[in-house]
Amino acid sequence: MPLDLEEQEQLDQFKAFWHKYRNLITGVLTAALLVYAIYSGYQWWRNSQAASAAQLYETMISAVVKGDKEQSFQAADDLQKQYARTPYSAMASLVAAKIASDSGDAAKAIMYLRWAAAHASNDGYLALAKMRLVSQLIEDGSTQDSAEADQILKETPVKGYEVLWYERRGDWYLAQKNTAQARSSYEAAWKQLDQAKEFPEEARRLLKVKLDAVGGLAK
Template sequence: MAKQLDLQEQEQLDELKAFWKQYGNLITGVLTLAMLAFAAWNGWNWYQREQGKKAGALYEALEQAVASGDAARGGQAFNDLKERYPRTAFAQQGGLLAAKLLSEKGQADPARAALAWVAEHASEDEYRTIARLRLAGVLFESKQYDEALKQLAGASAPEFAALVADRRGDVLLAQGKKDEAKAAYQAAYKAMDEKLDYRRLVDAKLTALGAAPAASAAASGAAR
């Protein structure tokens, strides 16, 4: 009986050796890759957390600069953010915040540069659209109408479609393109929630162009 068991064990051992000889390298490779992937995943999460902490500290410095009205310190904090941690949400938010501070302090060129950076480098469409909207406003104020329209053309976040259309109407009207401006305002009016007070302003713009929404609705109802 003992010899029979020994023979069975030997056969099993031989089968195991044969299996390992055929598939051992593959199994070892798969396990190694899995371990490396797990280690890389943990390392990446740690790196992201560390990046977030450091970027958060710089953003806090930027907020303090805004609170004290220190444009130089605020601009430097944003420059550090975009150079060291450009992919973080703090850098995107920081660009918008720095632009506001710089603009309030009369530093138009650095403000435009901050907005342009967010418009080009932000990872989220919402931030890019907000930056383009604000940049279009700055360009509009300086009568750079064609450049303003280019920025608006790239503002694609759906939730800001009404504001983009309204700003496009302002630029087109300033260019003397009344029919195109009216179409843009009508698009903005239709896209805005009826409860928004801002919709009244768009209504006023359309009324000034002889296309009051209430009158248009009444005419449409009479035609039916």
């Protein structure tokens, strides 16, 4: 059916508009589709990575249960190299550090804890890695290790884990034979317990033992 004059005018206007702005419109649509494709692809990749990392972590746990240290370490190393952005890599490094520490290999334990402290994406794993690293460094006892522990403790505590920071600072001072500062740090940790209801009871008792050992709470 032939177009009337008004319809023909609208069509001509649309053609003129399209001719003038078609490159811009096409570019915007292409960019939008590209962003969506990238986002969808990233989501798929992240889910795929998480699934693969979970399988490898299960392999590691099976090795731990069997007492196969070498396979456990290998799985932790593979998770670090292949799936560093997933929580499983930090989890595996913490487990590997515990195995190494229990085996008397402090150097390997420190290596795994340093990696977890540098790469953990979860606040809980990050705080645990840093505080376990501090404990291992204090236990190792060298001047260099003590300086590294001191540097970590000067960082801003991970939110929600201030108790651990203060307690480890007390441990550090105690290792330096500075009882007064150790007591002050343990007291600060004890006072923070009111905001840390989830703090394990066993850990509370241990902190109280440490505090009592350096003179107890100030009167």
